[in-house]
Structure formats: C-alpha cells, structure tokens
Amino acid sequence: MTRPITAGVDGTQESLAALDWAAREAVRRGLPLRVVHAWRYAEALAAADRDTQHGWVAQGVEDAVRSVAERHPGLAVTTDVVEGGAADALAGAAAEMLVLGSRGHGPVVGFLLGSVGQQVIAEAARPVVLVRAGDEPAAEAAGRDVVVGQQGGPEDSAAALRFAFEAAAARGAAVRVVRAWTLPPVFAYSPGSLRLLDEAGGLEPYEKQALADAVRPWRERFPEVPVAEHVEMGSAGQVLLAAAERAQLMVVGRRARRTAVGARIGSVAHGVLHHAGCPVAVVPHN
Known part of the structure; x- marks a missing residue:
C-alpha cells in the first residue's frame, strides 16, 4: 500500500x-x-x-x-x-x-x-x-542543495543519505554531504586505529575516505544527482548549521533508541532544529 x-x-x-x-x-x-x-x-x-x-x-x-x-x-x-x-x-x-x-x-x-x-x-x-x-518555495526554485549530515560508518547514516538523495532526485537538486570531525583524545587511540590512520595518510584524509565510502552506494543508485562531499574540522552541529545557510532542506539522522527517561532526539539534531533557517528532516536509524 x-x-x-x-x-x-x-x-x-x-x-x-x-x-x-x-x-x-x-x-x-x-x-x-x-x-x-x-x-x-x-x-x-x-x-x-x-x-x-x-x-x-x-x-x-x-x-x-x-x-x-x-x-x-x-x-x-x-x-x-x-x-x-x-x-x-x-x-x-x-x-x-x-x-x-x-x-x-x-x-x-x-x-x-x-x-x-x-x-x-x-x-x-x-x-x-x-x-x-x-x-516559501523560492529556495527550492533557486536550486539550492539538499544538505545531509554523515557520521560513523556507511550503515550509520544510510537512512539519512537515502532520504537526502530521494529528496534531491525529486527536486532535480544536488546533494551536499557533510562530515564533521574533531581531534580525539590521545588515550582514545588504539594500535588498530593508529594503523588505519597511518594507511590513510592522517586524520583528514581518513575522514574524507570514510565519507567517500559512505556516499559511494548512493552515487551509484542515483547517478543523476550531483554530489558534493564536504569534510570539515569542528563540531557537527556548527558545521551543519554553516552548510544549512545554502540549503533548501537539511537532513540529519537520529538514533532510534529509548533511554530510561524515554526517547531522545540527540544533541546534533536538536541543535540543527533550533537554529536552521530551512526545513529540517530528522530521519531515524537503528
């Protein structure tokens, strides 16, 4: 149905x-x-x-x-x-x-x-x-991007990426995929993670590769949708809000889980919802 x-x-x-x-x-x-x-x-x-x-x-x-x-x-x-x-x-x-x-x-x-x-x-x-x-529909007519936040591995943001690509395809718009990263505490490094970072050539190239890996299947599924990949150091909320200034639609993910005090939105989605000037789509994922 x-x-x-x-x-x-x-x-x-x-x-x-x-x-x-x-x-x-x-x-x-x-x-x-x-x-x-x-x-x-x-x-x-x-x-x-x-x-x-x-x-x-x-x-x-x-x-x-x-x-x-x-x-x-x-x-x-x-x-x-x-x-x-x-x-x-x-x-x-x-x-x-x-x-x-x-x-x-x-x-x-x-x-x-x-x-x-x-x-x-x-x-x-x-x-x-x-x-x-x-x-107003003016932002849609102006050809602004659909902006979507990506974090973690390919599966972590698959639901948000799917929604963003479907929305862009329906509009004839481009997708801008944004990944924010920060310097982790020294004690968070493990031998395995250090090896991966060395193979990638450093933190920023590693983040760019992670973003490319997450976006690749959606590029293949929606070949008609132009895609821009953006990696920036900073807090996820601030980086996404900066990108939202040029967006007709912002897409963020929300982990579909309940806590002892009930279901929660998540800090990144909460911040974007309170400050973005464009419509915001919150997409749940497991």
Missing part, C-alpha cells in the same frame, strides 16, 4: 506552511497527502457541545485543504480529524514522512520546538520534517 505524506495541522501559520511544503513534496514524489488535525473537547466552552466543536475543527481543516487542492488540482488529499493527543496521532501514523510546523523567531533562535514536535520526532518510526512559518 502506498504510504502518504502526512501533515499535522492546527490552524497556526507554521502548520499551514508545513501543509504547503507537504503538498509540494507529495506532488514531486507522486504520493497522496494526508492531513491530520488532533483536537480535544473543551468543556470550558459551555455554549458549544462536542459535535459543535468538532464541526468547527473540521471546517478549519476543510478550508486549509481547499486552498491546497486549488494550487495542486491533481493531488489526492484525505483528511483525518482525530479527538485526542496530537503527538500520539502523528507519531503512530503510517506515513512516508510526517511534516510539522515549528515557530521561528528570526535567524538566531530558529525553531522553537514544542512538546508535540519533540515527542513526534523522538518516537516516530518515519522521517519527520519541520517547517517554519513563512517558508
């Missing part, structure tokens, strides 16, 4: 920007769009019973969907108005990806990630894309 691109809406400007982004992405990928609105009955509104409140919510969703359908007449759109928690309704959705809005307060603060967004990103089994209010 074809999984849709699912957009969570709540009537805010950021969620409407997310809906627009999700619609454009669905058209590019030839997928249906599913629009989800989760709501709770407000007992404080004594003059409005449950059916009346549901009608208000459904009408708002219908108005938003009508606007999208007018801009994309060939797009298949379904709506789902769910009573209950938004995070649960979205995190468990059977979707190709989830698209949410996130408030932005300028280039310094970037995303203000609310509790719903944090829970969905941490628990969703599918990629989650965060879109700021005021997002």
Whole structure:
C-alpha cells in the first residue's frame, strides 16, 4: 500500500506552511497527502457541545485543504480529524514522512520546538520534517542543495543519505554531504586505529575516505544527482548549521533508541532544529 505524506495541522501559520511544503513534496514524489488535525473537547466552552466543536475543527481543516487542492488540482488529499493527543496521532501514523510546523523567531533562535514536535520526532518510526512559518518555495526554485549530515560508518547514516538523495532526485537538486570531525583524545587511540590512520595518510584524509565510502552506494543508485562531499574540522552541529545557510532542506539522522527517561532526539539534531533557517528532516536509524 502506498504510504502518504502526512501533515499535522492546527490552524497556526507554521502548520499551514508545513501543509504547503507537504503538498509540494507529495506532488514531486507522486504520493497522496494526508492531513491530520488532533483536537480535544473543551468543556470550558459551555455554549458549544462536542459535535459543535468538532464541526468547527473540521471546517478549519476543510478550508486549509481547499486552498491546497486549488494550487495542486491533481493531488489526492484525505483528511483525518482525530479527538485526542496530537503527538500520539502523528507519531503512530503510517506515513512516508510526517511534516510539522515549528515557530521561528528570526535567524538566531530558529525553531522553537514544542512538546508535540519533540515527542513526534523522538518516537516516530518515519522521517519527520519541520517547517517554519513563512517558508516559501523560492529556495527550492533557486536550486539550492539538499544538505545531509554523515557520521560513523556507511550503515550509520544510510537512512539519512537515502532520504537526502530521494529528496534531491525529486527536486532535480544536488546533494551536499557533510562530515564533521574533531581531534580525539590521545588515550582514545588504539594500535588498530593508529594503523588505519597511518594507511590513510592522517586524520583528514581518513575522514574524507570514510565519507567517500559512505556516499559511494548512493552515487551509484542515483547517478543523476550531483554530489558534493564536504569534510570539515569542528563540531557537527556548527558545521551543519554553516552548510544549512545554502540549503533548501537539511537532513540529519537520529538514533532510534529509548533511554530510561524515554526517547531522545540527540544533541546534533536538536541543535540543527533550533537554529536552521530551512526545513529540517530528522530521519531515524537503528
């Protein structure tokens, strides 16, 4: 069964920007769009019973969907108005990806990630894309790169690389793959790692080779996608944020694991989400 691109809406400007982004992405990928609105009955509104409140919510969703359908007449759109928690309704959705809005307060603060967004990103089994209010398709039309962070070995970033290459192929864009590295503590060296570094000619050539090895299978799978490989010394968050200034979409990975305090996003993804000016896709991996 074809999984849709699912957009969570709540009537805010950021969620409407997310809906627009999700619609454009669905058209590019030839997928249906599913629009989800989760709501709770407000007992404080004594003059409005449950059916009346549901009608208000459904009408708002219908108005938003009508606007999208007018801009994309060939797009298949379904709506789902769910009573209950938004995070649960979205995190468990059977979707190709989830698209949410996130408030932005300028280039310094970037995303203000609310509790719903944090829970969905941490628990969703599918990629989650965060879109700021005021997002425009101009960056996509300008031909900016899809930027993706790579770390560890080829398997560690395979899910993020796949998502980035698929997004770039759908847009006719290039992929810029970024790998950040730092000098490890002296005591972290082992005889085996020292031998590998010697064979590679040093730390930076070793990192460049590691990046090339991770990207190679995706170059072969998507030969039509231009690729730039970028290795830079520094913290992963800072290096990725610098690259995000020239991106139409930033892709980062998130380890799909739970801790004693629940699921977590990860420090790199968390930093990028709070400061990137472009939409950010968080892709879970094992």
